[in-house]
Amino acid sequence: MQSAVISWDGPLERNRLEPVLHGLIAEHQLLRLKGKAWLAGKPHPLQIQAVGPRLECWFDPVQRTEADPEQGLQLVALGLAVPAEQLQRQLQQALSA
Template sequence: LFADQLASADLVILNKADLISPEDLARVRLEVAEELPPAVKVIEASSGRLPLDVLIGLGAGSEEHIDSRHSHHDHHHEGEDGHHDEHDHDAFDSISIELPQADESLLLDALTQLVVQHGILRVKGFAAIPNKPMRLLIQGVGTRFDKHFDRQWGADEARTTRLVLIGQELDATLLEAQLRAALSV
């Protein structure tokens, strides 16, 4: 591990923790901790398996200091002709859709159909499910969806479904209309 990379990390993952003894794992944790600022979290993983909230950063608070973080967008890339190259991912559309409460299976079936028909790459958000006191958190990559109830609805919070669809050349009006039609069955 490189000290400068560790110093700028928010999280360090010790993978394959199941393949070493508890004593060796404790020693590795101590060695890594010596290089880290106190705010950096260290977690263990086995076979590369991590909870979804860790992978997508839910509750990490990274948005609180996003302006101070560097990304590849901070560096200009020049092509052979001396002009700045465009990134392919800059062409992605991200649309937000707000819907009323929805039956869980109808919603997931409708989202799967939209992904297939329109080449949607990612789906994320939460759904209000009738007669459920908690929000249903939804994360989708292609036609694979992960879902779980993440928290209680707030007393003053509108029980609506809010989704973000990410893809290329997405027609927000058409996608929302298709979702609403599928959910009104």
């Protein structure tokens, strides 16, 4: 089992993010994906959790803290073979397009 932390510091839109995550999960056969996204204008972080191809996202009722970024994404990916640099590069390319 391998893991990788991937992140994005730019602006996010939920309707763009979810298809990108589905694509990464399928392409790299990720077993688990877990993390948070901070969307501009939203008072709560978007929780992200995937087991196999099933992706679930919901807004956490916990308020933002001073330490939370204004926008961005932090994820941990787990799988049998997790190409961290490739995942990071693909995420950045997909979200900056």
